[in-house]
Amino acid sequence: MPITETLKRNYNKLTWTWKPDSDKEAGDAIVKNMLLHWFPNKISKRSLSWNYSFYLGTISFVLFLILTLTGVVLMFLYVPSVERAYSSVKDIEYVISFGWLLRGMHRIAAHLMVAVVFLHMIRVFLTGAYKNGSAVGANRPLNWIIGLVLFVATLLLSFTGYLLPWDQLAYWAITVGTNIASAAPVVGEWIRFLLLGGNTIDQGALIRFYVLHVFFLPVLVLLLFSWHMWRVRKDGGLAIVDHEVLEQKAEKVAPVKSKTYSLLGITNGTTVHVQNTMVDEEKNTVPSSPHLMRRVWLVTAATFVVVVLLTLVFRAPLETAANPSVTPNPAKAPWYFLWLQEIVTITTVQIGSFTINGALIGGVLLPGLLLVLAAWWPYRDKSSINAVGVWFADERRRQNMVFLGIVLLVLLFTVIGTFLRGPYWNFYWPWESWPEMPIKF
Numbered sequence: 001m002p003i004t005e006t007l008k009r010n011y012n013k014l015t016w017t018w019k020p021d022s023d024k025e026a027g028d029a030i031v032k033n034m035l036l037h038w039f040p041n042k043i044s045k046r047s048l049s050w051n052y053s054f055y056l057g058t059i060s061f062v063l064f065l066i067l068t069l070t071g072v073v074l075m076f077l078y079v080p081s082v083e084r085a086y087s088s089v090k091d092i093e094y095v096i097s098f099g100w101l102l103r104g105m106h107r108i109a110a111h112l113m114v115a116v117v118f119l120h121m122i123r124v125f126l127t128g129a130y131k132n133g134s135a136v137g138a139n140r141p142l143n144w145i146i147g148l149v150l151f152v153a154t155l156l157l158s159f160t161g162y163l164l165p166w167d168q169l170a171y172w173a174i175t176v177g178t179n180i181a182s183a184a185p186v187v188g189e190w191i192r193f194l195l196l197g198g199n200t201i202d203q204g205a206l207i208r209f210y211v212l213h214v215f216f217l218p219v220l221v222l223l224l225f226s227w228h229m230w231r232v233r234k235d236g237g238l239a240i241v242d243h244e245v246l247e248q249k250a251e252k253v254a255p256v257k258s259k260t261y262s263l264l265g266i267t268n269g270t271t272v273h274v275q276n277t278m279v280d281e282e283k284n285t286v287p288s289s290p291h292l293m294r295r296v297w298l299v300t301a302a303t304f305v306v307v308v309l310l311t312l313v314f315r316a317p318l319e320t321a322a323n324p325s326v327t328p329n330p331a332k333a334p335w336y337f338l339w340l341q342e343i344v345t346i347t348t349v350q351i352g353s354f355t356i357n358g359a360l361i362g363g364v365l366l367p368g369l370l371l372v373l374a375a376w377w378p379y380r381d382k383s384s385i386n387a388v389g390v391w392f393a394d395e396r397r398r399q400n401m402v403f404l405g406i407v408l409l410v411l412l413f414t415v416i417g418t419f420l421r422g423p424y425w426n427f428y429w430p431w432e433s434w435p436e437m438p439i440k441f
Contacts, residue, residue: 019290026287036293038229040237042285043292047238052127052391055299056120061225062303063113067157068218070106078164080210082203085166086321093318104311110158112307114336117154121147125403128387128396130378133242135235141378143231148374150224153217155336160213162334163206171322172331174201174209180333180340183359201324239389244284329423338417339410340367345425370406 017029017036030041046052077096079088092099124130130144163174178201182192197204236242286292333341340363347366348358377399387393392400420427422434 017289018293020287023287026289029289033289036289039288039292040233041288043288044237044241044244044285046240046244046284048286048292048295049240052240052389053123053238054119055295056116056123058296058299059303060113060116060120062300063109063116063307064221064225066109066304066307067106067113070102070109071214071218073102074106075214080164080207082166082206082322085164085206089165089167089318093316100315101308101311104314104316105307106161107316108307108310108314110161111335112310114154114158117151121151122403122407126400127239127389127391128381128383128393129239129389131239131381131383131385131388133236133239133385133388134245135237135242138235139231140235140239143228143235144378145375146224146228146231148371150221150228152371153221153224157213157217157221158336159334160209160217163201163209164213165318166206166322167319168322168326168328169317169319171201171324172328173334174205176331176333176341177337180337180344180359180363184364185360188364201322241389242385243389330421330425332417332421335414335418339413342413342417342421 016025017033020026020029027041030036030039074092077088077092077099079085089103092103094100124144124147130140132138132140159174159177162177163170178192178195181195182188184191193199195205195208197208232238332338343362343366344358345362346358347362381396381399383393383395383399387396416427419430422428428434
């Protein structure tokens with residue numbers, strides 16, 4: 001046998017699960033390929049549509065994979081020491097071949113993952129996908145709560161990586177963030193002490209953030225994601241499937257002559273009294289391999305390309321080395337916490353000699369209340385099954401509008417904190433120039 005023919009046969013043995021030639025091979029592919037075990041044998045055509053889920057969950061996981069791959073390489077180059085952390089990052093950025101690309105991709109993927117997971121949660125809420133449908137044993141409210149925990153873990157994953165460059169931007173962003181956390185009643189100072197390993201940001205804080213960032217939080221995110229995906233399967237797939245089932249109508253189907261349809265199912269023999277009605281699921285489903293996998297690979301490639309392009313356009317910043325004696329003005333938290341910093345400012349009120357603690361109200365109580373409300377809402381939502389898996393269902397209009405109002409406020413406060421807050425956290429329009437501020441030592 002020619003060598004080319006042998007190579008072709010061996011190649012087909014390795015790749016047939018990704019491009020099956022028949023429905024039987026497509027079903028066998030799900031069973032025999034470990035990676036394809038994530039997916040059902042067949043998937044509804046509506047679940048494949050771009051305009052329902054926007055594949056935001058898939059994009060989130062691809063970004064996590066990019067973070068993992070680039071992070072593993074960066075671990076070999078980074079030194080988690082206050083004496084050498086900044087210089088090692090500087091070497092990555094300016095000395096090591098393509099080090100700037102690795103670091104930039106890691107940073108862009110981290111920011112995008114926070115944004116995409118947030119958008120994914122918005123999509124789930126607006127489509128009512130946290131509500132149970134017709135699947136037996138479904139528990140979508142639990143999966144919604146798992147998603148909330150995943151979102152918090154994603155924020156923490158990005159937050160712990162923020163300190164590692166050990167420059168001024170990172171140092172003072174962590175200072176602001178941990179100060180907000182310390183405002184929590186009873187346990188606030190304890191949480192800050194636990195995060196920093198003391199009362200100051202030094203070697204203890206750096207090593208804690210490093211270990212959390214490279215091990216504990218990634219493992220937690222991977223476990224939660226696996227649980228999240230498993231629950232999607234257990235819940236009957238995407239919520240749009242439940243809406244699709246409601247739209248289907250039973251059709252008269254001619255019985256197979258070699259089978260008898262009884263109350264208990266199909267039995268041997270025939271009968272002339274059979275009249276069978278059923279829903280033809282074959283019309284609405286396609287094999288996951290290759291139809292779903294083609295889209296997953298397309299989304300994966302597109303996400304990777306977008307991350308690379310954004311890295312080329314927006315280089316990762318690296319300011320001067322961290323200096324506790326030099327306070328930048330203004331000192332800002334990471335961008336995904338700037339809405340909290342803005343609320344802290346708004347809720348800090350001076351009444352005579354009494355000051356209302358804005359860090360407690362805006363930085364702890366309000367976001368805590370929003371998380372509790374989000375976790376409880378699937379059990380409070382009394383909309384019918386007809387609203388499950390439907391964008392902006394009429395009977396969910398009021399709660400969707402309230403939810404969007406909260407989202408818009410968060411985005412508005414983030415924009416204000418990012419672009420319109422200057423020295424002493426004063427408000428400046430984009431066309432106004434900031435005053436020259438002396439550096440404080």
